[in-house]
Amino acid sequence: MLIKYGLCYNSGVDIKKLIKPNIRALRAYQAEEIPCRIKLDANESPYSAISSQSGSTRTEQSAVSFKNNLQTLNRYPDPQATTIRKLIAKELKVKPQNILHGNGSDELIYNLISVFGGPVLYPGPTFSMYGIISQALGEKKVEVPLDNKFDLDVKKMLAAIKKYKPKLVFLSSPNNPTGNCFSEDRILKIIRQSKGLVIVDEAYQPFSDKKSFVPLIRKYKNLVILRTLSKIGLAGLRVGFMITGPDIINEVNKVRLPFNVNVLSQKVASEALQNRRQMKSDIRAIISGRKRLYKELSEMDGVIPYPSDANFIFFKVEDGNRIYGGLLDKGVLIRNMNSVGDGFLRVTIGTPQENEIFIKTLKQVL
Numbered sequence: 001m002l003i004k005y006g007l008c009y010n011s012g013v014d015i016k017k018l019i020k021p022n023i024r025a026l027r028a029y030q031a032e033e034i035p036c037r038i039k040l041d042a043n044e045s046p047y048s049a050i051s052s053q054s055g056s057t058r059t060e061q062s063a064v065s066f067k068n069n070l071q072t073l074n075r076y077p078d079p080q081a082t083t084i085r086k087l088i089a090k091e092l093k094v095k096p097q098n099i100l101h102g103n104g105s106d107e108l109i110y111n112l113i114s115v116f117g118g119p120v121l122y123p124g125p126t127f128s129m130y131g132i133i134s135q136a137l138g139e140k141k142v143e144v145p146l147d148n149k150f151d152l153d154v155k156k157m158l159a160a161i162k163k164y165k166p167k168l169v170f171l172s173s174p175n176n177p178t179g180n181c182f183s184e185d186r187i188l189k190i191i192r193q194s195k196g197l198v199i200v201d202e203a204y205q206p207f208s209d210k211k212s213f214v215p216l217i218r219k220y221k222n223l224v225i226l227r228t229l230s231k232i233g234l235a236g237l238r239v240g241f242m243i244t245g246p247d248i249i250n251e252v253n254k255v256r257l258p259f260n261v262n263v264l265s266q267k268v269a270s271e272a273l274q275n276r277r278q279m280k281s282d283i284r285a286i287i288s289g290r291k292r293l294y295k296e297l298s299e300m301d302g303v304i305p306y307p308s309d310a311n312f313i314f315f316k317v318e319d320g321n322r323i324y325g326g327l328l329d330k331g332v333l334i335r336n337m338n339s340v341g342d343g344f345l346r347v348t349i350g351t352p353q354e355n356e357i358f359i360k361t362l363k364q365v366l
């Protein structure tokens with residue numbers, strides 16, 4: 001018998017009332033697809049780390065391995081992701097026991113907050129997921145404003161650490177959305193004075209010439225580093241890593257879902273990690289694109305770009321909403337950062353052609 005939806009409902013159920021208050025108050029991460037000609041809003045790489053436009057051999061190779069892997073899709077993936085953990089360990093000069101894999105580093109942020117709980121402390125403005133996940137898990141969150149150079153306000157941070165005793169401190173360095181790295185000595189002060197974990201999120205480290213904090217995991221047992229393949233050409237795979245001591249990894253492993261990184265993602269990630277040449281040259285191309293774009297922006301009247309160690313540039317204009325809308329009307333999608341303050345925008349570095357169209361269009365809209 002066919003029961004039509006609408007004829008058969010239970011009027012006693014009020015879904016809204018069933019939702020936990022912390023979730024009811026939460027706004028979902030803004031990740032809707034906005035149709036556009038040029039997409040410069042999400043800090044993805046304009047180059048795919050696997051099927052490069054230039055290298056037909058690489059495309060053929062991945063097509064072959066893709067087919068081979070379709071034949072093994074009846075099996076669960078390697079729960080330990082042994083191959084990709086080994087490859088990342090080798091690259092970062094740590095041991096595979098120092099690496100834990102996530103379905104994107106977002107998942108590892110979720111797992112860390114599940115295991116350790118709050119309070120969760122972070123500077124602001126920063127990556128929105130630290131706050132969103134804390135609230136989703138019902139944990140207290142504390143945001144401490146950055147100083148006027150978007151660097152850590154060490155005094156305020158240390159005072160907040162003393163007052164709230166956070167279990168977790170998240171530092172995105174380079175910071176999303178401001179683009180700068182935090183001063184090394186300020187990060188170190190926070191690591192040394194925290195009784196909880198300090199997570200240095202190095203999602204954009206490959207675009208920076210500042211030192212990585214990875215080697216310091218041997219020295220500070222409360223230090224955790226996050227890395228991801230998402231910003232270096234493989235956002236579609238959802239593969240991220242946590243680098244820290246085995247004590248923390250063993251605890252986080254208890255809440256990690258067993259098969260969190262699927263067969264295809266493991267295979268493609270391992271191929272990409274074994275062939276770093278293309279990835280490295282793509283990163284270099286993005287860095288030189290950033291330098292050009294920064295120069296162009298700083299020469300424009302009414303535009304203030306901020307120095308960037310990442311694959312995007314944070315900048316300020318007089319009327320951000322108008323500029324954002326004007327660009328979008330012409331098919332160029334960037335990120336409106338009006339949640340940070342009036343006039344703030346963020347543009348991802350694209351291909352040289354995309355960057356040029358962005359600059360030309362911005363000049364028209366201004």
Ligand SMILES: *Cc1c(COP(=O)(O)O)cnc(C)c1O
Binds near residue numbers: 203228229238
């Ligand atoms: C994009 C981003 C991430 C998320 O990376 P995934 O691995 O794609 O989940 C983490 N941290 C920061 C600061 C980011 O900007």
